[in-house]
Amino acid sequence: xxxxxxxxxxxxxxxxxxxxxxxxxxxxxxxxxxxxxxxxxxxxxxxxxxxxxxxxxxxxxxxxxxxxxxxxxxxxxxxxxxxxxxxxxxxxxxxxxxxxxxxxxxxxxxxxxxxxx
Numbered sequence: 001x002x003x004x005x006x007x008x009x010x011x012x013x014x015x016x017x018x019x020x021x022x023x024x025x026x027x028x029x030x031x032x033x034x035x036x037x038x039x040x041x042x043x044x045x046x047x048x049x050x051x052x053x054x055x056x057x058x059x060x061x062x063x064x065x066x067x068x069x070x071x072x073x074x075x076x077x078x079x080x081x082x083x084x085x086x087x088x089x090x091x092x093x094x095x096x097x098x099x100x101x102x103x104x105x106x107x108x109x110x111x112x113x114x115x116x117x
Contacts, residue, residue: 075097
C-alpha cells in the first residue's frame with residue numbers, strides 16, 4: 001500500500017469512498033468541499049490518500065492550525081473502503097497520520113476538530 005498526499009483528481013473518488021464507508025453520514029461533493037477543501041487550515045499535503053494497485057482504499061485529513069497555536073495536530077475524516085481489510089488498512093493509515101503530525105512538529109494529536117467528522 002502506498003500513502004501519498006491528495007491531488008485534485010482524488011476529490012470525487014474520496015467523496016464516493018466516504019459515502020460507501022459511512023452510509024449513515026452521506027456527503028455530496030459540495031458538502032465535502034465546504035467542510036474539507038474550504039477549511040481555512042486545508043493544505044493538500046494534509047489529506048493522506050492510501051492506494052493499493054492505484055485504487056484509493058482509504059484517506060484521512062490530518063490538519064493543524066496554520067496560525068496561532070499549531071502544536072496540536074488533528075486526525076479527521078478517517079475513512080477506509082469497507083471491502084478491504086479495514087483493521088489492517090486503518091492501522092497503516094493511522095500510523096501514517098501519526099508520523100505525518102510528528103514530522104510536522106506537532107506535540108499532541110487529537111480527533112476533536114471541526115467539522116466533527
